[in-house]
Amino acid sequence: MKTxxxxxxxxxxxxxxxxxxxxxxxxxxxxxEKNDHPGGRCDRISREGHHFDTGPxxxxxxxxxxxxxxxxxxxxxxxLDLQRVDPTYHLVFDxxxxxxxxxxxxxxxEQLEKFEPGSFQGLLRYMNEGHxxxxxxxxxxxxxxxxxxxxxxxxxxxxxxxxxxxxxxHFANMSNxxxxxxxxxxxxxxxxYMGLSPFEAPATxxxxxxxxxxxxxxxxKGGMVQVxxxxxxxxxxxxxxFTFNKAVxxxxxxxxxxxxxxxxxxxxxxxxxxxxxxxxxxxxNLLPQDGQAKKLDRKRYSCSVIxxxxxxxxxxxxxxxxxxxxxxDYRENFDSIIRDLGLPDNPSLYxxxxxxxxxxxxxxxxxxLIAIVPVGHMSESGGQxxxxxxxxxxxxxxxxxxxxxxHDLEEHIKxxxxxxxxxxxxxxxxxxxxxxxxxxxxxxxxxxRPDNQHPRYQNLYFAGASTRPGTGMPTAMISGRxxxxxxxxxx
Ligand SMILES: Cc1cc2nc3c(=O)[nH]c(=O)nc-3n(C[C@H](O)[C@H](O)[C@H](O)COP(=O)(O)OP(=O)(O)OC[C@H]3O[C@@H](n4cnc5c(N)ncnc54)[C@H](O)[C@@H]3O)c2cc1C
Numbered sequence: 036m037k038t039x040x041x042x043x044x045x046x047x048x049x050x051x052x053x054x055x056x057x058x059x060x061x062x063x064x065x066x067x068e069k070n071d072h073p074g075g076r077c078d079r080i081s082r083e084g085h086h087f088d089t090g091p092x093x094x095x096x097x098x099x100x101x102x103x104x105x106x107x108x109x110x111x112x113x114x115l116d117l118q119r120v121d122p123t124y125h126l127v128f129d130x131x132x133x134x135x136x137x138x139x140x141x142x143x144x145e146q147l148e149k150f151e152p153g154s155f156q157g158l159l160r161y162m163n164e165g166h167x168x169x170x171x172x173x174x175x176x177x178x179x180x181x182x183x184x185x186x187x188x189x190x191x192x193x194x195x196x197x198x199x200x201x202x203x204x205h206f207a208n209m210s211n212x213x214x215x216x217x218x219x220x221x222x223x224x225x226x227x228y229m230g231l232s233p234f235e236a237p238a239t240x241x242x243x244x245x246x247x248x249x250x251x252x253x254x255x256k257g258g259m260v261q262v263x264x265x266x267x268x269x270x271x272x273x274x275x276x277f278t279f280n281k282a283v284x285x286x287x288x289x290x291x292x293x294x295x296x297x298x299x300x301x302x303x304x305x306x307x308x309x310x311x312x313x314x315x316x317x318x319x320n321l322l323p324q325d326g327q328a329k330k331l332d333r334k335r336y337s338c339s340v341i342x343x344x345x346x347x348x349x350x351x352x353x354x355x356x357x358x359x360x361x362x363x364d365y366r367e368n369f370d371s372i373i374r375d376l377g378l379p380d381n382p383s384l385y386x387x388x389x390x391x392x393x394x395x396x397x398x399x400x401x402x403x404l405i406a407i408v409p410v411g412h413m414s415e416s417g418g419q420x421x422x423x424x425x426x427x428x429x430x431x432x433x434x435x436x437x438x439x440x441x442h443d444l445e446e447h448i449k450x451x452x453x454x455x456x457x458x459x460x461x462x463x464x465x466x467x468x469x470x471x472x473x474x475x476x477x478x479x480x481x482x483x484r485p486d487n488q489h490p491r492y493q494n495l496y497f498a499g500a501s502t503r504p505g506t507g508m509p510t511a512m513i514s515g516r517x518x519x520x521x522x523x524x525x526x
Contacts, residue, residue: 165245230337
């Protein structure tokens with residue numbers, strides 16, 4: 036009997052993971068990627084001895100990675116040279132106060148008590164809640180493959196309504212644990228990874244600060260791109276074929292099935308197709324227009340970011356591996372990004388200095404710095420002047436760095452590269468230039484997120500950030516596994 040074949044559109048984390056599962060199952064798998072290398076958003080740019088991870092910089096939820104590597108028959112710890120980043124983040128507030136989030140409980144206690152007497156007890160209670168939210172959410176929202184509505188709407192899931200607080204707003208929930216607004220910010224800013232403001236995110240997301248402190252934030256030696264390298268080595272072993280520098284132009288639909296994909300005007304037939312390219316982009320650009328694309332366009336998208344990549348001729352020791360500047364006008368910050376799709380006057384922002392973790396990321400005595408400023412995603416009208424916004428963002432980063440006594444960075448930048456929402460859209464075909472795809476509000480979470488299988492074209496599947504279970508590296512791996520399992524069950 037002829038071996039069945041699967042075409043995967045896109046070599047992002049979800050696409051490569053799915054390809055390995057499928058090839059190990061004995062299917063013929065071809066991955067078609069528009070760029071000249073794999074990884075998608077988990078990308079790397081190198082210049083003059085400086086290495087920049089342009090997408091993910093934080094390895095969070097290590098237990099999920101471990102399980103996904105194990106599902107691929109591999110050991111994460113053997114494939115990646117991991118070090119724990121502790122303190123995870125160095126937080127810098129507008130008033131100059133600083134907080135190093137560390138798993139060293141004594142140090143954390145001393146720091147917290149200076150912010151607010153009694154707050155360490157609050158943290159312990161908050162971590163307890165985060166622990167519960169983590170366990171229940173992973174089990175009931177992240178891991179399950181919801182093939183039919185009754186897989187989600189069942190009596191057993193009813194207690195989740197109070198157990199993981201989906202109807203309580205995350206920031207409002209913080210009043211149960213802290214009074215100081217800086218501490219409320221310190222343990223909710225992670226919601227932006229889900230594309231959400233803590234003022235609208237469900238309190239379920241206390242699972243993020245919990246896992247960061249309890250399971251750690253990690254760094255693979257060589258950077259996050261090592262995760263891509265590891266998956267690529269597994270895919271080579273499994274016999275996956277890759278075609279780079281070729282964009283799929285459309286998915287050919289034959290009655291109720293996807294017949295194949297069109298590349299360079301040529302039709303490539305497949306028994307099943309797995310689209311790892313951003314799901315809204317696939318509906319809008321690769322499939323016949325049947326109203327679904329418009330529906331998706333009306334869904335809520337996560338924000339975007341403007342990123343600066345600087346090769347610097349000296350080392351700025353006051354910048355730690357992950358430094359976060361958190362604005363005191365925390366709420367207005369999120370409002371102007373998420374509601375007004377703009378750049379806040381005084382943005383919260385993030386600086387990554389990988390040399391602190393891995394000296395090989397810059398020439399000796401020099402620094403590699405990445406500054407990430409969250410901004411709104413691209414608007415319908417296309418009225419945002421991204422060059423002007425980028426220049427404002429750059430000045431705001433320089434101004435912010437003065438809080439740490441850094442006044443001369445501009446003079447020491449050897450070269451700069453930057454990404455705006457337009458770059459995210461162009462490089463990876465991300466709808467609206469939204470870096471995390473569809474956001475994770477209540478109505479786009481778990482079962483409510485687009486399924487891993489097309490509702491009409493039954494042999495068309497999806498894996499990646501805008502489908503289930505959602506954004507992030509380990510979740511992209513889970514998404515790839517869930518989609519691959521469906522294909523294996525149905526072919
Ligand atoms: C700035 C930034 C920071 C992040 N930080 C973190 C972090 O610290 N930790 C974390 O866990 N996650 C982080 N993420 C999220 C994480 O990177 C993503 O959720 C994950 O990588 C998405 O993987 P994916 O499977 O959806 O594939 P994608 O990365 O979306 O890859 C899809 C691939 O499809 C290709 N493609 C698109 N259209 C076509 C076409 N027509 N034909 C062929 N190929 C096509 C694209 O070129 C791309 O390579 C970050 C993301 C960004 C952008």
